[in-house]
Structures are given as C-alpha cells and as structure tokens.
Amino acid sequence: MWNTLVRTVALLAPKDRRRGAHLLVLVVLMAMSETFGIAMLLPFFMVLSRPQMIEIQPAISAIYHGLGFTDHHSFLLVFGLVAFAVVVLAAVIRIATTFMMNLFAQKSGHRMAERLLETYLRQPYVFFLQRHSSELTKKITADSQMLVSYVVQPGMYVIAYTLVVITMTGVMLALDPFVALSVGGVIGGMYVLIFRASKRMLARIGQELDVANNQRFSSIEVAIGGIKDIKLMGREDVYLDQFRPASLRAARHQAISAALAESPRYLIEAVAIGGALTLALLLLATGRGTALVLPGLSVYALAGYKLIPSAQRVFSGLSNLQVGDSVLNAIRDDFAQTVPPQPRSTTLVEAMQPAREIVLRDVGFSYPNMRKTAIEGITLSIGVGTSVGLIGGTGAGKTTLVDIILGLLRPSEGAIIVDGVPIDESNLQSWQQALGYVPQSIFLADTTVAENIALGVRKDSIDMAKVEECARMAQIHDFVLSDMSDAYETRVGERGVRLSGGQRQRIGIARALYRDPSVLVLDEATSALDTLTEKAVMESVQALSHQKTIIMIAHRLTTVRPCDTIFMLDKGRLVEQGSYDELLATSRKFKAMV
Numbered sequence: 001m002w003n004t005l006v007r008t009v010a011l012l013a014p015k016d017r018r019r020g021a022h023l024l025v026l027v028v029l030m031a032m033s034e035t036f037g038i039a040m041l042l043p044f045f046m047v048l049s050r051p052q053m054i055e056i057q058p059a060i061s062a063i064y065h066g067l068g069f070t071d072h073h074s075f076l077l078v079f080g081l082v083a084f085a086v087v088v089l090a091a092v093i094r095i096a097t098t099f100m101m102n103l104f105a106q107k108s109g110h111r112m113a114e115r116l117l118e119t120y121l122r123q124p125y126v127f128f129l130q131r132h133s134s135e136l137t138k139k140i141t142a143d144s145q146m147l148v149s150y151v152v153q154p155g156m157y158v159i160a161y162t163l164v165v166i167t168m169t170g171v172m173l174a175l176d177p178f179v180a181l182s183v184g185g186v187i188g189g190m191y192v193l194i195f196r197a198s199k200r201m202l203a204r205i206g207q208e209l210d211v212a213n214n215q216r217f218s219s220i221e222v223a224i225g226g227i228k229d230i231k232l233m234g235r236e237d238v239y240l241d242q243f244r245p246a247s248l249r250a251a252r253h254q255a256i257s258a259a260l261a262e263s264p265r266y267l268i269e270a271v272a273i274g275g276a277l278t279l280a281l282l283l284l285a286t287g288r289g290t291a292l293v294l295p296g297l298s299v300y301a302l303a304g305y306k307l308i309p310s311a312q313r314v315f316s317g318l319s320n321l322q323v324g325d326s327v328l329n330a331i332r333d334d335f336a337q338t339v340p341p342q343p344r345s346t347t348l349v350e351a352m353q354p355a356r357e358i359v360l361r362d363v364g365f366s367y368p369n370m371r372k373t374a375i376e377g378i379t380l381s382i383g384v385g386t387s388v389g390l391i392g393g394t395g396a397g398k399t400t401l402v403d404i405i406l407g408l409l410r411p412s413e414g415a416i417i418v419d420g421v422p423i424d425e426s427n428l429q430s431w432q433q434a435l436g437y438v439p440q441s442i443f444l445a446d447t448t449v450a451e452n453i454a455l456g457v458r459k460d461s462i463d464m465a466k467v468e469e470c471a472r473m474a475q476i477h478d479f480v481l482s483d484m485s486d487a488y489e490t491r492v493g494e495r496g497v498r499l500s501g502g503q504r505q506r507i508g509i510a511r512a513l514y515r516d517p518s519v520l521v522l523d524e525a526t527s528a529l530d531t532l533t534e535k536a537v538m539e540s541v542q543a544l545s546h547q548k549t550i551i552m553i554a555h556r557l558t559t560v561r562p563c564d565t566i567f568m569l570d571k572g573r574l575v576e577q578g579s580y581d582e583l584l585a586t587s588r589k590f591k592a593m594v
C-alpha cells in the first residue's frame with residue numbers, strides 16, 4: 001500500500017504534489033483537533049463520576065485552583081462548555097479538510113485527464129496506428145475518474161485517518177493502558193486479518209474491472225461507429241450481447257469491492273459491543289468498583305465513537321487502493337511508454353518554400369508489428385512546380401509513401417530532402433506548414449461548412465472570401481449556395497453524415513487549398529466524383545500547377561494523364577516512371593493498366 005501511495009505521488013503533476021503537501025498540513029491539524037476535542041471529554045466524565053479527582057489529579061487541580069473556582073458544579077459547567085467548543089471547532093476543521101481533500105482529488109483527476117490527452121495528441125502518428133481510440137478514450141475519461149475514486153481519494157483518507165488512529169491510541173494509552181491495549185489489539189488485529197484475507201481478491205477485482213471497462217468502451221465504439229453496416233445486417237444484438245456482460249461484470253466488481261471495504265465495520269461493531277460488556281464485567285471483577293469502572297468504560301466508548309470509524313476509513317481506503325492499483329499501473333505504463341509531450345513552439349513556424357526539388361533518397365518503411373516492408377528502396381525526384389501522379393495496385397504502398405512525404409511517418413531508411421536539406425525533427429514543422437493534404441477518407445467535424453474548410457482556425461478569424469475562393473476551385477461553391485439551407489453556415493453533421501461522398505471530398509479539397517500550400521498532396525481525392533466534376537476540379541487544380549507542386553494518387557489513369565511525371569509502384573517498390581505518353585510507349589505494365 002505504501003508502494004501504491006509512492007507511485008501515485010510520482011504520477012501526480014508537480015503542481016498537484018505541492019498542493020497535496022499543503023493539504024497534509026490541514027490533515028494533521030484535523031487529526032489533532034479531533035483527538036483533542038475527544039480528549040477533553042474524558043477528564044470531564046472522570047470529574048463527573050468522581051468529584052474528588054479535582055483534588056487528586058494534579059493537572060485538573062492546577063486548573064481548578066488557578067482559575068479560582070470555588071465549587072465543583074460551576075467548574076464542571078465551564079469544563080463541559082469548553083470541551084463542547086473544542087468539539088465544534090474540530091467539526092468545522094473536519095468539514096473544511098474534507099472539502100479540500102475532495103477538491104484536490106477531483107482536480108488531480110481533471111489534470112490527469114488533461115495530461116493524458118495532451119500526451120496522446122503529441123505522440124507521433126504511428127502511435128495511433130497501434131492503439132484503439134476507444135482505449136484512449138477510456139483512459140482519459142473512465143480511468144482518470146477511477147484514479148480519483150480508487151487511488152487519490154482513498155489514499156488521502158488513509159493518511160488522514162491513520163493519523164487520527166495514532167493520536168487517538170496515544171490518548172487512550174495515556175488514560176488507561178490496559179483498556180487501550182486490549183481494544184487496540186483486538187480491533188487492529190481483526191482489520192489486519194480481514195485485509196490480508198481480501199487483499200488478493202481486491203487486486204483481482206481491480207484487474208478485471210479494467211478489462212471489463214475496456215470491453216465496454218470498445219463494444220460501444222464499434223456498434224455506434226459501424227451503425228450503418230450493423231443496422232443493415234441486423235446485428236444490434238451482437239453488440240448488446242458484447243456490452244451487457246462486460247458492463248454487468250464491471251457493476252458487480254464495483255459492488256463487491258465496495259461491500260468488502262465497508263462490511264468489516266459491522267462485524268467489528270458487534271465485537272466491540274460484546275467487548276464493552278466483557279470489559280465492564282472484567283473491570284468490576286478486578287474490584288475497582290463502579291466509580292472506577294466508568295472512566296475505563298468511557299475510554300472504551302471513545303474507542304467505539306472515534307477509533308473504530310477512523311480505523312474503518314483506513315481499512316476501506318486500503319481496500320480501494322488495492323482495487324485501484326491496476327488502473328494506476330495502466331496509466332503509469334502509458335506515461336512510461338509514450339514520448340513525453342514536447343510542447344510545439346508557440347510562435348508560428350514559417351512555412352518552408354521549396355524552390356528546386358523534393359527528393360526521396362532510398363526511402364524504406366515498415367509498419368510496427370508487420371514483417372513485410374510496406375515500401376522499400378524508393379528514390380525519386382519531384383521538381384518544384386511540377387505535378388506528379390502516383391499509381392499502382394491496391395496495397396502497393398502509395399498512401400504509405402505519401403504519409404512519409406507528409407512527415408506523418410518517419411522513414412525507417414533513407415530520407416526526404418528538400419532543396420538539399422534533409423527533413424528531420426528540427427525542420428519538420430516548417431515542412432508540414434508548406435503542405436496541403438486531401439486524404440483518402442475525409443474527416444469532417446460536426447460544424448459549419450466554413451469551419452470545415454478552414455479546419456482548426458478560430459471561427460472569428462476565418463477569411464470568408466478565401467473560403468469561397470477555395471470552394472469554387474473545388475467545385476463545391478455552387479452546391480453550397482444553392483442546396484444548403486444556411487450556405488457556408490450549414491452544419492454538416494457528425495463526420496459529415498449529411499453530405500454525399502463526393503461533396504465531402506470536395507470540402508476536403510477546399511480545406512487543403514485554404515492553407516494555400518506550396519505542395520498539394522491528393523490521395524484518391526477525386527475518386528468519389530463523377531468524371532465531369534473530377535475534370536473540372538482537376539482543371540482548377542492543374543491551373544494552380546507551375547505555382548504549386550502537386551502530388552496525386554489515383555486509380556483512374558485519366559486523372560493522372562496531365563501530370564508531368566507518373567511514378568508507378570508495385571509491392572512497395574518504384575517500378576516505372578515517365579510521362580503518360582512515355583509510359584504508354586515503353587512500359588508493358590503501364591499498358592496493361594490502361
């Protein structure tokens with residue numbers, strides 16, 4: 001458990017660690033004030049039951065005479081009032097501490113979620129090819145909340161109430177060592193035994209809870225993400241059946257762990273009441289007489305009132321920590337396995353301006369966990385201001401090559417060299433600023449057409465004239481004006497569900513143009529357009545060439561026909577290059593494709 005706390009502290013952001021330390025001071029104050037408030041009640045009851053105590057007990061006697069009391073009644077009255085005031089003060093401190101502890105726990109959960117999202121977002125693109133988005137969503141939402149309720153909050157309760165237990169035991173030892181030791185021994189011993197017995201089970205519950213949560217999130221993602229296919233095939237039940245047991249298991253595990261953490265209390269309360277009876281009889285048997293028994297019993301009552309609930313909180317805190325251990329580890333591993341987020345420079349990076357040529361020298365790449373290389377030994381040169389076409393069968397490596405040019409994937413071998421300068425970490429951002437990209441499948445956000453074209457630009461900084469100009473080039477302007485209810489202010493629906501495939505593609509093209517890139521990369525960007533619209537789009541894009549460098553992937557050879565150079569890939573290798581007419585005259589492979 002100590003281990004878990006140390007790992008939790010290590011995981012917290014430095015700011016949270018500092019806040020936690022401040023909070024600890026308040027926690028110590030709380031433990032002390034609670035103990036002190038109760039400690040005042042005991043002498044009160046002692047005096048009440050045996051007024052001679054005033055004379056016998058040196059401390060009480062000193063206060064009695066020092067403050068000039070003359071009768072026992074008024075002394076007891078004032079004594080009682082002071083004790084009450086201290087108890088009230090202790091309660092106020094406790095309310096404040098509880099509030100602060102909760103605030104701290106929730107805020108550290110919030111910061112954990114924020115740090116996780118930031119860490120993920122700053123990972124290289126390959127990271128996302130290996131991880132499930134539902135797993136990341138789960139970590140950011142469910143796990144950071146689990147961390148709050150199963151690690152941070154219980155951790156603080158354990159620290160706070162261990163202190164209360166220690167100080168209370170101290171006071172009890174001072175008042176009546178015999179009662180204190182027997183009570184402490186029995187209660188402590190029972191809690192230790194129960195904890196030992198349930199420890200493994202709690203840890204297993206923690207692990208299974210994590211697995212169940214993963215399953216829940218992934219079945220939701222698949223079901224809702226693939227709703228069209230699922231509806232058509234009538235497979236809703238399959239996903240419900242996947243979700244139900246996982247969700248049920250998570251619920252059951254949470255219930256069991258909560259019950260395991262709470263139930264010893266009832267057992268111990270029962271034992272405590274039995275103990276009170278036994279103790280009363282025992283004390284009487286030692287011949288102390290009723291008046292002497294009462295103080296001993298009040299120490300016992302104190303234990304029942306404060307020590308047992310505090311010990312219970314320590315116990316349930318420890319139980320929760322045991323469950324939370326696997327979430328803690330999962331999050332810790334994620335931080336350990338990811339590159340710490342390097343904040344991108346906040347100043348705008350100037351876009352690179354390629355002047356002569358973009359060269360790929362001996363570029364190779366293999367995806368993680370794949371034995372085959374996706375592309376291999378590719379050397380080619382793209383003149384600035386020219387347009388090139390990338391062709392080849394499906395799976396030939398076209399998208400991979402383009403992702404490398406875009407700097408999303410780092411080549412395993414070779415390099416991209418722009419005007420003699422290799423692209424590396426230092427100039428990657430500047431290179432990417434020069435690029436416009438239309439991917440094979442366009443992502444649309446559920447915002448307006450204008451915001452989608454100017455993706456990532458704050459709404460009030462969108463240049464509407466430019467949005468329209470780009471939409472015109474992409475042949476979507478007329479459609480937006482005539483068919484969309486609010487023109488550029490129309491919302492497109494989640495992932496653009498309210499648009500056709502071709503409309504989405506043209507918005508994607510307009511988006512790439514909005515950045516006014518010097519290099520435009522199109523991956524099957526016109527595949528969903530009819531030949532006439534494609535021709536119009538390509539004419540306006542070609543009209544840009546000789547100002548811009550254009551790299552386009554296409555399956556239809558007519559699309560790449562006007563390109564200055566066509567590169568043909570096959571099984572990850574560059575097999576042919578030349579203009580359309582040259583290839584038609586010289587290449588058998590090319591001719592076969594026509």
Ligand SMILES: Nc1ncnc2c1ncn2[C@@H]1O[C@H](COP(=O)(O)OP(=O)(O)OP(=O)(O)O)[C@@H](O)[C@H]1O
Binds near residue numbers: 370396397398399401
């Ligand atoms: N994320 C990935 N992880 C592992 N392998 C991948 C990944 N993406 C692609 N591949 C593999 O790399 C090879 C090249 O894929 P790529 O997507 O570059 O082909 P492509 O030429 O663009 O095909 P298409 O015309 O179908 O889009 C394929 O064999 C594919 O299986």
Ligand SMILES: [Mg+2]
Binds near residue numbers: 398399400440
């Ligand atoms: Mg592709």
